[in-house]
Amino acid sequence: MSNMKSVYGQGKDNYMFKIRLKSTILVIWFVFLTIICLLPIYVLLINATRSNNDISGGFTLIPGDYFLKNFKNMRTLEYAKSAFRPLIGYRNSAIITCSATFLTVFFSALTAYGIHVYDFKIKEGAYTFILLIMMVPVQVTSAGFVNFMIKLHLQNTYWPLILPAVAAPAVVFFMRSYMKSSFPLDIVEAARIDGSGEFRTFLTIAIPMMKPAIAVQAIFAFVAQWNNFYTPSMILLDGDKTKQTLPMMVQAVQASDKFTDYGIVYTCIALSIIPIIIAYIFLSRFIIAGVALGGVKE
Amino acid sequence: MASAAQRRIKSISYAKYGYIFILPFFLIYFFFQLYPLINTFVLSFHGNDTTVEKYVGFDNYKAILFETDVDMDVVKGRSPKLENMTPEEKKEARLEEQNKVGLKAQHDLFTKSFKNTLILWIGNFIPQILLSLSLAVWFTDAKLKIPGKGFFKVVMYMPNIITAASVAVLFLSLCSESKYGALNQILHSMGVVKDIESTSSSDFVKFVSGKWEPRFVVMFIQTWMWFGNTMIMLMSGIMGINPSLFEAASIDGASSGQVFRKITLPLLSPIMVYTLVTSMIGGLQMFDIPYLYHKGTYDINQNLRTVAVYIYERFHVSGTKSYSYGYSGAASVVLFIVTVALGSITFYMNRDTDAIAKKKQRKKLEQQAKVQNKQFGGLGI
Secondary structure: OHHHHHHHHHHHHHHHHHHHHHHHHHHHHHHHHHHHHHHHHHHHHHHHOOOHHHHHHOOOOOOOOOHHHHHHHHHHOHHHHHHOOHHHHHHHHHHHHHHHHHHHHHHHHHHHHHHHHOOOOOHHHHHHHHHHHOOOOHHHHHHHHHHHHHHOOOOOOOHHHHHHHHOOHHHHHHHHHHHHHHOOOHHHHHHHHOOOOHHHHHHHHHHHHOHHHHHHHHHHHHHHHHHOOHHHHHHOOOOOOOOOOHHHHHHHHHHOOOOOOHHHHHHHHHHHHHHHHHHHHHHHHHHHHHHHOOOOOO | OOOHHHHHHHOOOOHHHHHHHHHHHHHHHHHHHHHHHHHHHHHHOEOOHHHOOOEOOOHHHHHHHOOOOOOHHHHOOOOHHHHHOOHHHHHHHHHHHHHHHHHHHHHHHHHHHHHHHHHHHHHHHHHHHHHHHHHHHHHHOOOOOOOOHHHHHHHHHHHHHOOHHHHHHHHHHHOOOOOOOHHHHHHHHHOOOOEOOOOOOEOOOOOOOOOHHHHHHHHHHHHHHHHHHHHHHHHHHHHOOOHHHHHHHHHOOOOHHHHHHHHHHHHHHHHHHHHHHHHHHHHHOOOHHHHHOOOOOOOOOHHHOOHHHHHHHHHOOOOOOOOOHHHHHHHHHHHHHHHHHHHHHHHHHHOOHHHHHHHHHHHHHHHHHHHHHHHOOOOOO
């Protein structure tokens, strides 16, 4: 009997040991991947605090004390000033991103609500159509889009960057699925009996009830717009720095021959990604949950 | 008996609100997306540069897809035929041949861009799916005791959130082919990169201007940016599998490899197909990183020119170039057809197979019932 017990105990210990060993190896592997994920960003931040000479001197993980000088050079040197102006970039990106994000979530909620709540002839047809156009890549329409916008003389304005945000099929799809699971139609009936108009019902009842879905989609729409380089660069053609968005200014740094001071280059890149990283630190929980819901489609 | 008021209430239809609510979406869609799409198709049948207004039929498609043989001798003026021509005829023949060379160049550019897209996509998808799948399996394994799962997930997703344009320029600086590039510095200190005698330079690895090196860098960046996203999607897929299956397998003494092959993988296949196709469509759109990964003075690295970059370069005018809407449109239409084909695969795979099987079964039962009815002389039992 005691013999059997010891055999059993040994087996169990063996099993626990195996699990623990595997867990340890995996944690080491995950830490390695974490380092790979963070290292480029870390090196970027470190190099932004070093002078050009220091950077040519070799690779290091210890920060220098040159950041303020780099920053000052970026603000004063003519070639840097003419290519990268972070405050104007932040402002322009914020104008486009905020308006486009608002339009995307508001009109997607409106469209999803219209399809979900009302019965009308083309309801199913409209929804199928939205599902079908979800996968059409932006590159496919862009030649015709640019040609059309130039004909309308809308190039170099923000309208072609903001207005198309109203039609976001993937967001409509997500909101419709959310409404199916958590927006009972009885509520609309009840509101009608209480004398609420249709549009008021949508604004004061549906939107507050859809807050979680709207928040997730707003975050994704915001990130996608903020990072968008493709559309602004094909519409804003005249090279007017006061109109360019942040990613376009980063491209100006890359395209210029004059940026030979790597300290300034790293400072510019760091300034372009710091806002989004700070936002991510605060919102990561929602973002991860949103991706798990399949809320992001790219 | 219903009063007049009641009858009127019954007949109130809210359908018009449905139309009003979805109207803005469709108006904007037709104006900013559908019409541009149609316009792209129209442009693809029209000329380039100065002949944008001219209808040219399928010439652009022929040019980018099939144009292969150009007699270079004729172009360089070495053709014997040219000698017997009048100057005007000569000029015309030359122009025609030059045009042909232009077409050949378009064909080469386009096929090369397609090849590049495929190489870059395969090179980023395979490591990405292997990494994401293994991580997703380990993260969802309840037996393993891994601390800080939430932290790892947050960190691994982070590269996806950073502006792609900034990432491209960041890696461009890190991989610079000079003493300023961090990667070359590390290789130098490891002794892989050696100093060239009698000059102050070293034989740096061509991470920017080479052929395969920049491709590997772009593949790495793409994997780096997207593996966290794929991992989280696959994780939610694995967590959707009935946990009692894993429990039963573990009680039956299945090893983790067996569980993966016999349970996880088969039940995950719809999501895997979805990931595969969305990744392919995403790969066809690869633009920011290949386009920006080159240093200003050189032209764009031709080994990184993807289809999206090809399209963009045709319609985006910079410097002395002129609009080539025709080629751009034709390439867009080809891209559109490929995307539609890929998209229909997902629709086909994601359709509800259970529902279809049930429908078939019901039909079969009905038919059997009919046959039986006939056997009993249509009397029914």
